[in-house]
Amino acid sequence: MLRPSLLSFYILALSSIVYAKPSFHAALQDIRIQARQQDGNNNHSVVLLADLATNGDVTRSGEIIRNILQTTAPATVDNSIVYTRPDAVSKSGQGGLDSAVCRKDTCCIWSYIVPTMVTAFSENGGTRCSALARSAIRMVPEFARDGSVGSGGADGSILLSAGELQRNENRGLGNYANLILSWRDTFRLYAPGISVADLIQVGAIVATVTCPGGPRIRTFVGRPDVDDRIPPPAEHLLPNPASSASNILELFAAKTFTATDVVALVGAHTVSHQYVTEPKYAGFPQDTTAGVFDTKFYAETGGAVPPVGVYSFESDKVLSTDAVTQPMWNDYAQPGAQTKWTDAYATAYFRLSLLGVQKLNGLTDCSGVLPLSKPVP
Numbered sequence: 001m002l003r004p005s006l007l008s009f010y011i012l013a014l015s016s017i018v019y020a021k022p023s024f025h026a027a028l029q030d031i032r033i034q035a036r037q038q039d040g041n042n043n044h045s046v047v048l049l050a051d052l053a054t055n056g057d058v059t060r061s062g063e064i065i066r067n068i069l070q071t072t073a074p075a076t077v078d079n080s081i082v083y084t085r086p087d088a089v090s091k092s093g094q095g096g097l098d099s100a101v102c103r104k105d106t107c108c109i110w111s112y113i114v115p116t117m118v119t120a121f122s123e124n125g126g127t128r129c130s131a132l133a134r135s136a137i138r139m140v141p142e143f144a145r146d147g148s149v150g151s152g153g154a155d156g157s158i159l160l161s162a163g164e165l166q167r168n169e170n171r172g173l174g175n176y177a178n179l180i181l182s183w184r185d186t187f188r189l190y191a192p193g194i195s196v197a198d199l200i201q202v203g204a205i206v207a208t209v210t211c212p213g214g215p216r217i218r219t220f221v222g223r224p225d226v227d228d229r230i231p232p233p234a235e236h237l238l239p240n241p242a243s244s245a246s247n248i249l250e251l252f253a254a255k256t257f258t259a260t261d262v263v264a265l266v267g268a269h270t271v272s273h274q275y276v277t278e279p280k281y282a283g284f285p286q287d288t289t290a291g292v293f294d295t296k297f298y299a300e301t302g303g304a305v306p307p308v309g310v311y312s313f314e315s316d317k318v319l320s321t322d323a324v325t326q327p328m329w330n331d332y333a334q335p336g337a338q339t340k341w342t343d344a345y346a347t348a349y350f351r352l353s354l355l356g357v358q359k360l361n362g363l364t365d366c367s368g369v370l371p372l373s374k375p376v377p
C-alpha cells in the first residue's frame with residue numbers, strides 16, 4: 001500500500017503532467033508557426049476568428065476549426081471520409097429525405113443537396129467543371145465589402161440584401177444566384193433552418209472538388225443568414241483587375257489574409273473565364289486547361305504574351321511580378337506543385353468560408369457529404 005505522502009506525490013506529479021500537456025503543445029505549436037512565418041513563401045495567416053479568438057475552442061468542431069486556422073491540421077479531407085445516411089443504417093429501413101431520422105441529422109439534408117449541385121457543376125462527363133461551378137467559386141470572395149473582420153462575410157448578403165447582386169462587381173452571377181434560391185426553396189421544405197449562407201459556401205466547395213484537380217475542402221454548416229432588412233455593405237471595396245499588388249494585399253490583409261494566402265487564392269482563376277473585363281476577348285479563360293483545377297494558370301500568367309486563346313487579368317500579372325508575391329507565384333508555376341498549391345488554396349479558402357461567422361464552435365462538420373476528388377487528367 002502507498003503511504004499517503006507518496007500517494008499525494010503521485011497525484012501531484014500526474015496532475016502536473018495533465019496540466020503541462022496543453023501548454024507544452026501550445027509552445028510547440030508556437031514554434032512551428034513562428035518557423036513558418038519566417039518563410040515568406042509558406043506564411044499562411046494563423047489569426048483566430050470570432051468566438052475562437054474570444055472564448056477558445058469549446059466543442060469538437062471548434063477544435064478542428066482552430067487547428068486548421070492555425071495551420072496545425074490540413075484543410076482538406078481525403079476520399080476515405082464518406083457520410084452514411086442514418087436511414088441506410090436504421091433497423092426499420094425507414095428513411096429518405098422526408099424521414100424523422102434524416103431531419104434529426106444535420107448532414108443528412110446536405111447528402112441530398114450535394115448531388116444536385118454536382119449535376120449543375122459538371123460538364124463533359126465530369127472531365128470539366130461548368131460555368132455554374134465557376135460562378136459558385138466566384139461568388140464567395142465577394143466578401144470584403146467593408147474593411148474589417150466580423151461584418152459582411154459568409155452571411156448570404158449577396159443574395160439577400162437589396163441591390164447587392166445587381167452591383168457592377170457582381171455582374172454575371174445572376175443565373176447561379178437564382179439556382180441557389182431555387183435550391184433553398186426546394187430543400188427548406190425538409191430543413192426549414194437551411195441558410196443561403198451555407199448554400200453559397202457548400203456550393204463553392206462542391207464546385208471546387210467537381211473540377212478535376214480541385215481539393216476536397218473541409219465543410220462546416222450552420223451559418224446564420226444576415227437579416228435582410230440590414231442595408232447591404234459598402235460598395236467598391238473589392239479588388240479589381242486594375243488594382244496594384246499592394247492594394248490587393250492590403251484589402252485581403254484587412255480580412256486576415258497574408259500574401260501567401262492571396263497568391264494561393266487567386267489560383268482559382270485556373271478555372272475562370274472573363275466576359276466583361278475585356279469585351280474583345282469575351283469568353284477567354286485564364287489558362288489553356290479550362291475547367292481543370294491545375295497550376296497551368298500560374299505558369300501561363302505574367303509572360304510577355306499569354307498563350308493563344310488565354311486572357312490574363314492585369315491584377316494577376318502584377319501579383320506574378322511583385323517583389324513580395326513573385327517567389328510564391330513561381331513556386332506554384334513549377335511542375336509538380338499541384339498538391340502544394342491545392343493544400344495552400346484549401347487552407348486560405350477554409351478561412352474565407354468562415355469570415356464573419358460569429359459562432360464557429362456551433363458549426364457542424366459535414367465534410368463526408370462531399371463528392372470525391374479527382375486527379376488532374
Ligand code: HEM
Pocket residue numbers: 131134135137138141172239240241242243248265266268269271272273274275276277278313315
Ligand atoms: C485580386 C483579387 C481578384 C480580382 C481582381 C479578381 C477579378 C476577377 C475578374 C475581373 C473576373 C472576370 C469577370 C469578367 O470579366 O467576366 C473574375 C472571375 C473569376 N474569379 Fe476572380 N478576382 C480576384 C480573386 C478571386 C478569388 C480569391 C477567387 C476564388 C477563390 C476568384 C474566383 C473567380 C472565378 C471562379 C471567376 C470566373 C467566373 C466565371 O468564369 O464565370 N477570384 N475575377
Ligand SMILES: *[C@@H]1O[C@H](CO)[C@@H](O)[C@H](O)[C@H]1NC(C)=O
Pocket residue numbers: 037038039040041043253257258259
Ligand atoms: C508573414 O505574414 C505576416 C502577415 O501578413 C507578415 O507580417 C510577415 O512579415 C510575413 N513574414 C514573412 C517572412 O514574409
